[in-house]
Each structure stands twice: as structure tokens, then as C-alpha cells.
Amino acid sequence: MPDLCILDHEAVLEAVSPVAAIAATRAGFLHHHRDEWTMPAKVYLDSSPHGDFRAMPALGDGFALLKWVTSFPGNPARGLPTVTGVVCLSDATTGVPLALLDASAITTLRTGAVAAVATRALAREGASGVGLVGCGPNGASAARCMAAVGYGPGICCDPRTEVAEALAAELGWSVGGRSEALACDIVCCVTPGAQIVVDVDDLHAGQHLNMLGADGSGKAEASLEAVLACELYCDQWEQAAHGGELAGAVEAGLVTRDRVTALGAVLAGDAPGRSSADAITMFDSTGLAIQDLAVSAVALRAARAGLVTAGTLHL
Numbered sequence: 001m002p003d004l005c006i007l008d009h010e011a012v013l014e015a016v017s018p019v020a021a022i023a024a025t026r027a028g029f030l031h032h033h034r035d036e037w038t039m040p041a042k043v044y045l046d047s048s049p050h051g052d053f054r055a056m057p058a059l060g061d062g063f064a065l066l067k068w069v070t071s072f073p074g075n076p077a078r079g080l081p082t083v084t085g086v087v088c089l090s091d092a093t094t095g096v097p098l099a100l101l102d103a104s105a106i107t108t109l110r111t112g113a114v115a116a117v118a119t120r121a122l123a124r125e126g127a128s129g130v131g132l133v134g135c136g137p138n139g140a141s142a143a144r145c146m147a148a149v150g151y152g153p154g155i156c157c158d159p160r161t162e163v164a165e166a167l168a169a170e171l172g173w174s175v176g177g178r179s180e181a182l183a184c185d186i187v188c189c190v191t192p193g194a195q196i197v198v199d200v201d202d203l204h205a206g207q208h209l210n211m212l213g214a215d216g217s218g219k220a221e222a223s224l225e226a227v228l229a230c231e232l233y234c235d236q237w238e239q240a241a242h243g244g245e246l247a248g249a250v251e252a253g254l255v256t257r258d259r260v261t262a263l264g265a266v267l268a269g270d271a272p273g274r275s276s277a278d279a280i281t282m283f284d285s286t287g288l289a290i291q292d293l294a295v296s297a298v299a300l301r302a303a304r305a306g307l308v309t310a311g312t313l314h315l
């Protein structure tokens, strides 16, 4: 058995730039849309009242991936990250495990990356200002990815002013309140999803919203009225309908599958994007294992090429 390659948090971030994560994530969506990559449904393991675990498998590009990852909203108060876990990347031909990677770094990269991919596909021509609501690790990554492909400057909004200030200083953006952030052309919401941060009165013509925080059952960042006022897109209907921003509207019978377009179909040119410059588009990200696979493969190849220092483990 070959040694396992170990990539810790810093090594993953060193191996995969935001621009590389965006390109890989876009390609992953296209492969999955064309049925070249497979992805069984994510399994949630509830650990109420603390949080939940998710087992996320995917296969493609010669690899099989399993991400064992969490969302524990009370963790920041304990000095721990909300999202922790490990990614195992195996050889799809032999089944042999090849690498273990820090799941939080892979997750932040691919979550930020999909915000940039969706914005490029769905925002109106000329949209640039970014309102970021929620500046934790995944919000910060969304901001970094948006900035990496030329969006911004933006407004960082978070009740933890120190994290908003640090991110704004890093990117040359500003700190602002919720209404300033929501006045931007492009909005990224990356809060824990415990309370509504976007209502229908916050929306304006031509806006694009990336809803990233509500990635599990019972979470929502937009009111039902706000969801219903938008042209709707998602990463994957099955996940989004049950454990994402759209779940409330789907459960209430107000949104059906024919009203929601998959991002992969838009990227492939098989479905239209926004209908007009004045339309309001909302992308619901629930997080897909194909995104993790795309970014993890980039990280492993960088390690194999000696571009980053990796550890090894003999099983």
C-alpha cells in the first residue's frame, strides 16, 4: 500500500488558490451535469441540539471522495470552528486511499468558489459591488473568491465587528450594516441560518443573491416572500428542496421543481440564466460533494507536483 498524503488546513489553502478553486468547481458542476461524475445523496447524522454530521461521497476524475464534515453552530463560542472534518480521497480504479485532507479548508474553498461561479453565470452585466452578510470562515472565503475574479469592493456585515473589520482590511472593502450590504448589486449570505437576514423589502431590481448559509434542515436566511420574488437557481434540486434556502417554500407548496434551475444546466448552456437585467436572481447553495472532489483533486495534484509540503501516513 502506498503512503497516504496528508494535507492540513494551511497546506490545502497553499495548494489551491481561490482562482484555481473557482475553475475546478465550475468544471465539477459541468462534469456532474453531463453525468460524467456521480454523487449519491449526502447523509445527515443529527447530533441535536449541538449540530450535525454529513457524509458526502462523489466519484469522478479517477478519484472517489468521502467528506465527513460537520456544522456545529455553537462551536465558535467554544473557540472551535463551526465546520470541521476530514476528506478521504481514494483511487477510483483500485480503491486504495490516497490522501486525507482538512475538510474545513476544502469546504471554505469550494463554498466561496461556488459563489463566484454562480455570480458569473447569473449576475447582471456590470454588477460589481458585493454585500457580505456573515463574515465567518465560509463568508470570508466567498469574499476572497469574489475579489479574486474582480468583484467588489464590498461591504462586510457581521455582529462580530472584529471579523468584519479584519476581512474588510484584507480585501480593501468596508464594514457596514445589514441594509448597506443588502443594497449591493451582489449579495452573499453566509450566516448560520438561524434567523432571516433578507426580506422582500431588501431586494432591488437587477440584484443577484448567493444564499450559502442555509445548508441543512430548519435553516433559512431569506423570508418566504423574498424567495418567491426571485428567479430561483440551486446547486442540486434534491438537496435544496429538503435542506436549503428553498426548503420552506417547497414544503409550503409555493415552489416546485419547474420553478428552480440547476446551476450546472446554466453553465452548460442547457438552461437560461437571468431573464432580464431587472430580474432578481437567487442561487441556493447547499454544498455538493462534487465541489469537494474538484478542489481536493487540485490539492492532491499540487502535493504530487511538490508545490506544497504534505505529510505522509502509512496505514
Ligand SMILES: NC(=O)c1ccc[n+]([C@@H]2O[C@H](COP(=O)([O-])OP(=O)(O)OC[C@H]3O[C@@H](n4cnc5c(N)ncnc54)[C@H](O)[C@@H]3O)[C@@H](O)[C@H]2O)c1
Residues within 6 Å of the ligand: 071, 073, 076, 081, 082, 083, 107, 111, 133, 134, 135, 136, 137, 138, 139, 157, 158, 159, 160, 163, 190, 191, 192, 193, 195, 197, 211, 212, 213, 214, 215, 285, 286, 287, 288
Ligand atoms: N452552502 C454550503 O455549501 C456551505 C458550506 C459550508 C458552510 N455552510 C454554512 O454556512 C454557514 C456559515 O458557516 P461558517 O463556517 O462561516 O460559520 P460561522 O458560524 O463561523 O460564521 C457565521 C458568521 O455569521 C455571523 N452572523 C450571525 N448572524 C448574523 C447576522 N444576522 N448578520 C450578519 N452576520 C451574522 C456570525 O457572527 C459569524 O461570524 C453555516 O450555516 C454553515 O453550515 C454552507
